[in-house]
Structure formats: structure tokens, C-alpha cells
Amino acid sequence: MAGGILVFLVWTLVPVYWILATSLKTDLAIYREPSLIPKQITLEHYRRTLFETPFLTFMRNSVEVAVVTTALAMVFGTLAAYAISRLQFRGRQWMARAVVITYLVPGSLLFIPMFQVVHQLGLIDNVVGLMVTYLTFTVPFATWMVTGYFRNIPVELEEAALVDGCTRLQALLRVVLPISLPAMAVVALFAFTNSWNEFLYALVFIGRDSQKTLTVGLIGLVRGDTFPWGPMMAASLMGALPPILVYIISQRWVVAGLSAGSVKG
Amino acid sequence: MESSAPSAGVAVRRRLSARRALGRDWATAWLFLLPSTLVLVGLIAYPFLSAIVLTFQDKTVGSPGRWVGLQNYADLLGGGAGSMFWQAVVNTVVYTLVAIVGKFILGMAQALLLHESFPGRMVMRGIFFLPWAIPSLIVALTWKWIYAGTQVGLLNIVQIQLGLSRDLIQWLANPDLAMWSVIAVVIWQGTPFWSMMFLAGLQAISGELYEAASIDGANVFQRFWHVTLPGLENVVAITFMLSTIWTANGINYVYILTGGGPGGATMTFPMLAYEVGIAGAQRLGEGATIALCFFPFFLVLIYFLSRRMLASNQ
Numbered sequence: 001m002a003g004g005i006l007v008f009l010v011w012t013l014v015p016v017y018w019i020l021a022t023s024l025k026t027d028l029a030i031y032r033e034p035s036l037i038p039k040q041i042t043l044e045h046y047r048r049t050l051f052e053t054p055f056l057t058f059m060r061n062s063v064e065v066a067v068v069t070t071a072l073a074m075v076f077g078t079l080a081a082y083a084i085s086r087l088q089f090r091g092r093q094w095m096a097r098a099v100v101i102t103y104l105v106p107g108s109l110l111f112i113p114m115f116q117v118v119h120q121l122g123l124i125d126n127v128v129g130l131m132v133t134y135l136t137f138t139v140p141f142a143t144w145m146v147t148g149y150f151r152n153i154p155v156e157l158e159e160a161a162l163v164d165g166c167t168r169l170q171a172l173l174r175v176v177l178p179i180s181l182p183a184m185a186v187v188a189l190f191a192f193t194n195s196w197n198e199f200l201y202a203l204v205f206i207g208r209d210s211q212k213t214l215t216v217g218l219i220g221l222v223r224g225d226t227f228p229w230g231p232m233m234a235a236s237l238m239g240a241l242p243p244i245l246v247y248i249i250s251q252r253w254v255v256a257g258l259s260a261g262s263v264k265g
Numbered sequence: 266m267e268s269s270a271p272s273a274g275v276a277v278r279r280r281l282s283a284r285r286a287l288g289r290d291w292a293t294a295w296l297f298l299l300p301s302t303l304v305l306v307g308l309i310a311y312p313f314l315s316a317i318v319l320t321f322q323d324k325t326v327g328s329p330g331r332w333v334g335l336q337n338y339a340d341l342l343g344g345g346a347g348s349m350f351w352q353a354v355v356n357t358v359v360y361t362l363v364a365i366v367g368k369f370i371l372g373m374a375q376a377l378l379l380h381e382s383f384p385g386r387m388v389m390r391g392i393f394f395l396p397w398a399i400p401s402l403i404v405a406l407t408w409k410w411i412y413a414g415t416q417v418g419l420l421n422i423v424q425i426q427l428g429l430s431r432d433l434i435q436w437l438a439n440p441d442l443a444m445w446s447v448i449a450v451v452i453w454q455g456t457p458f459w460s461m462m463f464l465a466g467l468q469a470i471s472g473e474l475y476e477a478a479s480i481d482g483a484n485v486f487q488r489f490w491h492v493t494l495p496g497l498e499n500v501v502a503i504t505f506m507l508s509t510i511w512t513a514n515g516i517n518y519v520y521i522l523t524g525g526g527p528g529g530a531t532m533t534f535p536m537l538a539y540e541v542g543i544a545g546a547q548r549l550g551e552g553a554t555i556a557l558c559f560f561p562f563f564l565v566l567i568y569f570l571s572r573r574m575l576a577s578n579q
Binding site for chain 1: 286287288289290291293294295297298300301302304305308309311312313315316319326327374375378381383389391392393394395396397398399400401402403404406407408409410411416417419422423453507510511513514515516517520521534535538539542543549552553556557559560563566567570571574575
């Protein structure tokens with residue numbers, strides 16, 4: 001038991017340690033005198049990454065794309081989830097099914113025709129192209145998760161409001177939303193992280209440094225065949241911080257939330 | 266006034282019959298569904314259908330496509346002209362299968378450990394799940410550095426200091442080794458997701474079942490086989506299908522670690538579709554055909570998976 005925990009600790013932490021150690025070593029220590037523990041600590045790679053590469057531009061683009069696509073996905077997803085979980089209309093089951101299926105259709109199937117679509121919209125080399133295409137995975141995800149949460153909220157709460165003459169939109173905004181805010185925050189954090197981590201679409205649609213997000217930007221730090229490992233590990237560590245922060249904040253809900261999304265309501 | 270009454274009646278009757286045909290809240294419902302429907306139709310269904318059209322065309326970006334019928338399929342399946350298609354099929358199957366088995370075993374072991382109560386359990390859970398929170402691209406870059414084939418790569422530093430071998434090991438450049446090195450990274454990052462799913466499943470199994478089994482004299486392995494595994498049936502099925510779809514379609518690890526090489530040893534189908542369809546000659550039609558050839562397999566998975574997911578979200 002203790003042995004098992006130790007093995008998993010080493011297996012999990014060694015790569016994480018290696019990012020940190022490399023980012024703090026001097027170039028000499030990285031390439032000439034390889035050692036497991038840095039003998040001399042330097043912040044030089046962080047300084048170079050922040051001030052001599054477009055790293056901050058990449059970060060800003062990643063934030064913009066993730067925030068816009070998450071905000072849109074939450075609005076679209078919440079409205080759809082309310083319709084699917086509360087309203088009576090023909091095609092409700094069909095719509096629920098369409099949401100799950102589109103959530104499961106993988107991006108590797110779509111990126112080539114999507115390249116054409118983005119090209120036709122004139123959004124190649126433009127972060128707006130990413131904000132739009134990221135809706136393909138954030139909207140089905142948000143709709144699916146929020147539908148699950150809404151199903152757990154008793155209908156009686158809104159019925160009183162509806163009897164008092166509230167419209168459906170008012171019932172959603174004044175009754176359902178306030179009680180589901182914590183759950184919705186977790187869904188939004190997941191959507192934000194998914195968008196932050198996306199690489200394939202960004203790789204295909206973006207070529208100019210000024211529009212690159214963090215993931216493609218990191219690849220741009222490679223010069224020819226040489227990987228500047230010091231700055232790259234420094235940039236990796238800083239770029240991984242937002243999703244790790246999100247993970248730490250939402251950790252309590254991760255196990256429950258993930259399984260709610262796919263296993264049980 | 267007199268004449269407006271019957272027409273108002275007609276309007277009400279018409280509205281009533283619309284409600285009967287389309288459902289009580291149909292107008293509000295479709296208004297609420299409009300934005301999502303636009304996304305589903307415009308950004309998922311339309312590109313998907315145009316992918317199918319593309320497979321019958323010889324097309325590059327910005328040029329009008331030329332209709333070539335089944336030529337793209339014939340080229341791929343016939344394995345003509347330096348096509349790596351069949352190699353990519355075999356690689357994708359090996360890559361996905363080994364990674365899934367690895368994630369299942371490690372994820373189950375991790376979940377069973379974390380299900381026990383011991384001091385510091387929550388901290389350990391936080392650490393064990395960390396790889397899940399790191400962007401996969403950064404994970405791939407980190408491992409590329411760990412695998413470096415010179416004396417500066419972490420694994421080579423360690424294996425030389427331990428005296429395991431006198432030569433540097435080419436983890437990613439040796440065609441016999443590269444696939445296993447890539448799969449190890451996939452397992453490293455993918456294990457936490459399985460472990461989380463199993464842990465949630467384990468927490469839902471009633472302790473009384475274990476007590477009853479113990480009273481009946483079942484040992485640890487019998488309890489695992491007869492209580493734990495059946496109790497996790499739904500979780501295992503869903504996780505297996507979800508992870509298979511995500512793993513097989515992932516491009517990040519292969520793209521960063523090996524680019525599909527050496528000599529196509531790690532070329533999986535999304536990487537090949539990217540190589541053919543986007544990088545280099547941008548032969549969109551052929552690239553789309555590569556991706557679409559795998560779709561029937563995913564369609565089966567999506568069918569069964571969506572049924573299970575819908576059933577448990579009711």
C-alpha cells in the first residue's frame with residue numbers, strides 16, 4: 001500500500017519536477033553539466049521568456065479566446081439546457097441526443113473541413129476564428145453538463161414563480177440560475193481549461209505570432225531543430241499555471257463533477 | 266366587433282393545434298435552443314457533411330475542387346504511391362489498445378489506493394490527479410525533453426548513472442522503441458481521468474456488499490472480482506469508450522514527440538490526416554478521406570456511449 005503510493009508519487013512528480021528544475025538551471029548546467037539537482041538557481045529563462053519572446057502576447061490571446069468562447073458557451077448552453085430539462089416540445093429527446101453525439105464527435109474528424117470554413121469566413125490567422133470554432137466543443141459540453149444539474153433541481157421552485165406570472169426566461173434568470181451558480185462556475189472552469197489546452201485547431205488556423213495562443217506559441221519558440229529547453233520549460237510552467245490553478249480551486253468538485261458529466265446525474 | 270370574434274377564435278384554435286403538434290412550450294423552447302442549434306448545425310454538421318463531399322474531390326485550399334469519385338479511397342485502401350495508410354491503421358490500433366489497457370490497470374490501482382483511508386489521502390489525490398490538469402501539449406514537450414537522446418536527457422542521465430547501459434538510448438528515434446515511449450506519455454497523462462472515474466464509481470458501491478461477501482468467506486481477490494468489478498460495470502464501459510475515442514483521435518503527443526516518425530513508426534491516423542491534408546501539399550480531399558475512413562468505428566462507439574450517457578443523465 002505505502003509502496004504503491006510511493007511508486008505513483010515518483011511517477012507523477014518526476015516530470016513535474018523536471019520542468020521546474022530545468023527552468024531554473026543555467027544554460028551551462030542544462031547542456032554541459034547535466035545533473036538531477038540544479039547547483040545554481042537562476043531566473044534568467046523566465047526573464048528571457050517574458051521580455052524577449054512574444055510569450056505575453058500568447059498568454060493574452062489564450063485568455064481572450066478562452067474567456068469569450070466560455071462566456072458564449074455558458075449562455076448558449078444554459079438556454080439549451082433549460083429547454084431540454086424543463087420545456088415540453090416535440091424533438092426534445094432528439095435534441096438531447098444531438099448534444100451528446102456532437103460532444104463525442106472528435107476534432108480530428110472536423111479540422112480539415114473546418115479549415116475550409118474558417119478560410120471562407122476570412123478568419124485564418126485571427127483569434128476570432130478560434131473563438132468561433134472552439135464553440136464546437138464548449139457548447140455541447142456546457143449544454144450536457146448544465147442539463148444534468150438542472151434535472152436535479154426540483155421543478156416546484158419555478159412553478160410558484162410561473163404562477164405569479166413570470167415568463168420562462170425570468171424563471172430561469174431569477175429562480176434556477178441563482179441556485180445553480182456554484183455548479184455552473186465549475187462547468188465554466190472546465191470549458192475555460194478545455195479551450196486553454198486546445199492545440200490542433202490553433203495549429204491549423206493560426207500562423208502569425210500576433211494571433212497565436214499559448215499552445216501553438218510554445219511550438220513557435222523552437223528555432224529550426226533546436227529546442228531552447230530553458231525558456232521552453234519556463235514558458236511551459238507559466239502556461240500550465242492557469243489550468244492548474246483552476247484544478248486547485250475546483251478540486252473538491254472534480255471527482256463528483258466529472259462523473260456527473262458522464263456517469264450519473 | 267361582431268366580425269372579429271370568429272377570426273380570433275380561429276387564431277386561438279390554430280395556436281392550440283400548433284401546441285398539440287409541436288408541444289406545449291415549442292415556441293419558447295426553440296427560441297432558447299436557437300443559438301446552440303446554430304452551432305451544432307453550422308459548425309459541426311455542416312463541416313462534417315462537407316468532409317464527406319471532400320473525400321470525393323481533389324482539392325487544395327482556395328481552389329475549386331475537382332470531382333474524382335472514389336479515387337481518394339482507392340488510393341488509400343490500395344496502399345498506392347507511398348501511402349502510409351495501412352501502417353497508420355496498425356499503429357492507431359496498437360497505440361490506442363496498449364494505452365487503454367495501461368490506463369485501465371494504473372487507473373484502477375490508483376483508485377483502489379485512494380479509496381482506502383490513510384492520513385494525507387486528499388493531498389495524495391490532489392498530486393496523483395495533477396497530470397490531468399496540465400495542458401497535453403506541455404506534457405508532450407516535457408517528455409520530449411525527458412526522452413532527449415543525448416547525455417542531457419533525464420532518462421539517459423539516470424540510466425547511465427545507474428549503469429544500466431553504456432550507450433545513450435534513443436527513446437524517440439529508435440523505430441523499435443518510439444511507439445512505446447509515446448504510449449508511456451499517453452498513459453502518464455491519461456491515468457488520472459480513469460482513476461477519478463473509478464473512484465467516483467467505488468464511492469457509489471455500498472459497503473454492505475463487501476461485508477456480506479466477507480461473511481461469506483470471500484478473500485480480497487474474490488471481493489474485487491464479484492463485488493467491485495460488477496459494481497463498476499457502467500463506469501468502466503463509459504470510461505473505456507470515452508477514452509478510446511479521445512486517445513485514438515489525439516494528435517498532440519505524436520505531433521510533438523515524433524511527428525509520426527521515425528520512418529512512420531508512430532504515424533497514427535490523425536497525424537497522417539494532418540500531414541496529408543494540412544501540412545505540405547494541403548491535399549484536403551485525401552486528408553479528409555483518411556479521417557473519414559476511421560469514422561465508422563467511432564460511430565459504433567458513439568452510438569453505444571451516447572445511449573449509456575443519456576440513460577444515466579435522466
